[in-house]
Amino acid sequence: MKMKDYSKIFKALSDLTRLKIIWLLTNIDEKICVSEIVDVLDEHQYNVSRHLRVLKDASLIEEVKEGKWVFYYLCPTQNEFQHFIQKALSSIPETKMNTEMTKCKQLLHLREIQKTK
Structure with a gap:
């Protein structure tokens, strides 16, 4: 990694909304789509x-298209630095994101129910 890449990661994580998105992806271990993130974070x-574009440009997340949906997930850790970043993110207590985590789990549960129909 170049020094510019490290800077991109720290800049991407310096925004509260992006930090929440990465925290969710780190702690739910599931792919989520834009509409789910919109609902969970109550953002436009x-x-x-x-x-998401900033996080993707920093190589923190990747996307996969499934049908008409685009899902986002954490990039697999490829080096020690990324491992430490994910470890630091996972150390943020769930109590700080209780509302968002509850909403996210409910939406993921609804998605599963809709898949079985």
Whole structure:
């Protein structure tokens, strides 16, 4: 990694909304789509998409298209630095994100129910 890459990661994580998105992806261990993030964080779709683009440019997340949906997930750790970043993120207590985590779990449960129909 170049020094510029480290800077991109820290800049991406310096925003509260992006930190929450990464925290959710780290702690739910599941792919989530833009509309789910919008609902969980109570943010506008445009803002969430912009934040996801920043996280993707910093190589923190990746996306996969499934049908008409685009899902986002954490990039697999490829080096010691990324491992430490994910470890630091997972150390943020769930109590700080209790509302968001509850909403996220409910949405993921609804998604599973809809898949079985």
